[in-house]
Amino acid sequence: MRISDEVCGQLALRFEVLLPHLNERQRRLALATEARLLGHGGVRLVARTAGVSETTVRKGVFELEAGDEPLPEGRVRRPGGGRMLAEAVDQQLVPALMALVEPDERGDPMSPLRWTTKSLRHPAGELSRQGHRVTAPTVGRLLKEHGFSLQGTAKTLEGDQHPDRDAQFRYINEQVKEHQAAGEPVISVDAKKKEQLALLPMAGREWRPAGQPVEVEDHSFFAGPSVETVIPYGIYDMNANIGWVNVGVDHDTAAFAVSSIRRWWQARGRRDYPAASRLLITADAGGSNSYRYRLWKAELAAFAAESGLMVTVCHFPPSTSKWNKIEHRLFSHITMNWRGRPLTSHEVVLNTIAATTTRTGLRVEAVLDQGSYPTGIAVSREQLQTLPITAHADHSKWNYSIAPAGGTAPAPRADERAAARRRTLHMLADPRLIGMTTSELDALRAQLAPAQEAQAEQRRYVLRGGRRVATTGRSRALLSDADEVLITIVYLRQVCPQKVLCDLLGINPVTIGQAIKATRQLLDEQKISITPSVVRYFTRAEDLRAWATGTDPAGSAPAISTRHSLTDPTLTGMSREALHALLEELIVPYAALIEQRRHRQRGGDRRLGTRGGVFRQKITDGDRILATILYRRRVCTLNTLAELFGISCSTLWNAINDVLPILDAHRVTITPAECRHATAADLLAAIDEPHPEDPRGGGRQPTC
Structure with a gap:
């Protein structure tokens, strides 16, 4: 008997509404019921209408005709169906898997996976080679059943802790509370990571139209030789919850760090704290604000003399920089704000930093600092001892106060030291010291200039490992090529030892030594000889300065040394x-x-x-x-x-x-x-x- 189209339509409508809500067994029995009601040809029609195989419908018919009891609640199939689990077939599978993924705990340093990535396919492949046939999904199921999960590393091990760490933390806390109770400013300072201004990949993601990501360079280290770098130095006001970031373009030196504090005080500090007489600075133990740097303390002394503030500095112990307030109250929010956004210009950096806010009321200001802060500046031990620095009784190397100049001469600023350095270089160009006229010196400088430039480029190439990286700002050396020629001539003339040149110019021995070494090599290559001087040999900077100016340190008669007397x-x-x-x-x-x-x-x-x-x-x-x-x-x-x-x-x-x-x-x-x-x-x-x-x-x- 032919089944009408109307019946077929009603059947399709019932299946469309009912079947999505049934499990496997219930669908099979429902289809079998419809097939039995239709009679001859019902199995084929139901299978075609529901989109299943005829075997599935016949199996349901057989189950209905057999009159089996309903299955327990929650089950679809009778017990005993399907293949046995892999661990049931192979009793040694789980122990072998645990030995692979836990070589340290199992005492097996020779495990095949000891030094490889423990992804699912690697253990599965190694188990198969050992005779345990298993697939990667099965390995994943077994690991989950035994308490394993995908995990990264946890930064919880802090290494060796300084014995005075906790005591210093408590001392910093006491100093902060005491200054805040008195209404004095308390700031946390640090330098953020140097960033390159280019279309470089940045960690993180931000919302954009689908399929339109920002196109950046395929290598994060590539920036080209003309790309600039920026160094954000932050000052976080703990009292007002205000951040102030000085974005430098040269070097992260102690002079740059104190200049950032000085600019903050001139722009915000003295306006927010008009009656302040003291300033507390909390800083890391290293970096440009290291407690070991004499230049850091000398620059702070100059700042204290200018501002009239008693500057107190408390350094966090080594390896505890994450406890500095600026790290998690300012820098972390700045990093989140520019995630996934290439820093392509100074404007982008400044605006992104200034737009950083939090629900707790953080406000941030950012300014650009295009000043020059060359490396290599030295402060002698004698100069440090003249500064008005008072070490605290508790952990004196980390805690100290710097008074305003008072009765002592104020410490020179970086620009004052630069001016004094230029005057000293002019003094060293005296024909009596270098054994040549000014025109002859200029001719020698011009002769060596191309070779110096080629030598500097070769040195940069070696330092960066052949990569083309940003060099803008790194050419702001403390000594120019002409200055290096001059001090090399003075040195090779044996007018004075290297220490005297360091004291005269305020430059550390490494910078002086590298300049003399590089220039001496060029002189040897071009077969230019410098005849040693027979006039004087100065062992002290003040003697050389007095001889060049014609007065002794007291300003009276010419200085006569013992060797001159001989x-x-x-x-x-x-x-x-x-x-x-x-x-x-x-x-x-x-x-x-x-x-x-x-x-x-x-x-x-x-x-x-x-x-x-x-x-x-x-x-x-x-x-x-x-x-x-x-x-x-x-x-x-x-x-x-x-x-x-x-x-x-x-x-x-x-x-x-x-x-x-x-x-x-x-x-x-x-x-x-x-x-x-x-x-x-x-x-x-x-x-x-x-x-x-x-x-x-x-x-x-x-x-x-």
């Missing part, structure tokens, strides 16, 4: 003019002889990895020749002569043995002196009074 005509047997001419005649062949001997000793040319010819001599070549002349004159014993030159007898004896062949080769006649002095004091006392041959005027002759 050139007295009574001791040398010749006038100072004749001695000067003799030294100029002998110093070049002597230097050549010494270099030839050193060349033989080292078996070749000077290695590039060494100090590049930067000498460590205790006395100059001119002093060696002078000492040899005095030794031949027999004016005193070898021990007395060594005492006068401030060196050991062995060093002096080696110098004399080097110079004697030069004197003999040039047939220099040295006549013995009429008087031999027993001690250094007797010798200096004998020439203390001027005599007729001395250009200083007449006087008595030394007695024997």
Whole structure:
């Protein structure tokens, strides 16, 4: 009997409404019921209408005709159906899996997965190689059943803790509460990570139209040689919940850190706290505001003198920077605000920082600082001791106060030190020190300039590993190429040791040493020789400055050193003019002889990895020749002569043995002196009074 279309339509409508709400067994029995009601041909029609196989419908018909009892609630199939679980078939599967994923706990350091990623396919593959046939989904199910889950690392291990850590935390808390109760400003300071201004990937995501992400460079380290960098230095006001960020474009130095605090005080601090007399600063133990940096303290002393504030600084112990308030009250919110957004310009950086807010009322201001803050500035120990710094009784290295200048001279600011450095460089360009005129010095600088630029580019290439990275701001060196040529000439002229140059210029020895090494290498490559000076050898910065300006430190007479006194005509047997001419005649062949001997000793040319010819001599070549002349004159014993030159007898004896062949080769006649002095004091006392041959005027002759 043919089934009408009306019945087929009603059947399809019932299936559409009912079947989505039934489970597998219920659907099968419902379809079988309709098929039995339709009679012959019902199975095929129901299967076609419901979109299932005829086998499924017949299976339901058989279940209805068998009259089985209903299944327990919650079950769809009778117990015993399907394959057995993998762990039931293979009893050793779970122990083998645990041994793979827990090699440390199981004491198996040789596990095949000890040093690989424990993704599901790796354990499944290794188990299959061991004879346990298993798939990745089964491995995932077994791991979940045994309490495993996907986890990252947890930053909970803080490493070795400083023994005074908790005590310092409590002390900082006490200082903060005391200043806040008195209505004094309390700020937390730190520098944020340096950022490049380019279309570079930024962590995080932000809402954009679907399929229109911001296109950025495919490598985060690529920024091109013309891309600038910015350094945000933050000041967080704990009392007012206000952030102030100084965005620098040069170097993250101590001078930049204090300049940021100074700009905050001028823009916000003195307006928000007009009656303030003290300022508390909490800072990390490292970075540009490290408690070890003398420049940090010197710049703070200058700031205290300008503002009239008693500046108290409390540093957090090492490895505890995350407890500094600025980290989680300001910097974390700034990072969240510019997530997924490339920093392409100064405007983007400033506006993004200034737009940072929180539900607790945080407000942030940002300004651009285009000042120059070069690295390499040094503050001597003597200069630090003159600053009005008072260490606290508790943890004095981390807690100290800096008073306004008061009765002492205020500490110089960075711009004042830069001006003093320019004046010192002008002083060092004295023709008497460098042995050449100003025009000759300019010509030498112009000759070396191309090689210096190529050398600097090669050095940058090596430092960045061949990558093209941003260099803007890094060219703001403390010393220009012309300055490096000048100090190298002064140094190679043996006018003074490196320490004197550091004290004169306020630059650390590393910067001075690198400049001399690089310039000396270029001089050697172009076969340019610098003749050592025979005029003076200055061991103190004040002596060199006094000689160049014509006054002693007190501002009266010219300074006369002990070594200059040893050139007295009574001791040398010749006038100072004749001695000067003799030294100029002998110093070049002597230097050549010494270099030839050193060349033989080292078996070749000077290695590039060494100090590049930067000498460590205790006395100059001119002093060696002078000492040899005095030794031949027999004016005193070898021990007395060594005492006068401030060196050991062995060093002096080696110098004399080097110079004697030069004197003999040039047939220099040295006549013995009429008087031999027993001690250094007797010798200096004998020439203390001027005599007729001395250009200083007449006087008595030394007695024997």
